[in-house]
Amino acid sequence: PEAAPERSTDPLDFDPPRKLKFIIKETNDVFEVSVHLYMVVGRKTNPRDRKVDIDLTPFANREHGVSRYHSIIQVVDNRISITDFNSMNGTYINGKILQPNKPYRLRHGDNLRFGRLEIKVLFVGIADHE
Helix, strand or coil, rough: EEEECCCCCCCCCCCCEEEECCCCHHHHHHCEECCCCCEEECCCCCCCCCCCCCCCCCCHHHEEECCCCCCCEECCCCCEEEEEECCCCCCCCEEEEEECCCCEEEECCEEEEEEEEEEEEECCCCCCCC
């Protein structure tokens, strides 16, 4: 797959949102998470697994190719980025694969893919700027 290009800052990228809304493409299930500085995305299949902040277990199983510790969403300099944590099946933004361990800007309306699990991400609670 083609690698995701670098992404620059938009005029609308002033403040991080208060929440992220995820829409699972396959089922149209929706869930929201509050934005924190550092959020691990993955699945937790047994109590001994490491903690994940965005748990895709209800939507993904091993066949979807979502790793237990798949990627990281974090806020740096008031910008939200996503980094693939060297997952087995990759993380994608808008169909482009992310290079492992390299942060990429995340934007309102981006389509993410964790392995084969496709999710649309929306920013919730963005302050208006004039």
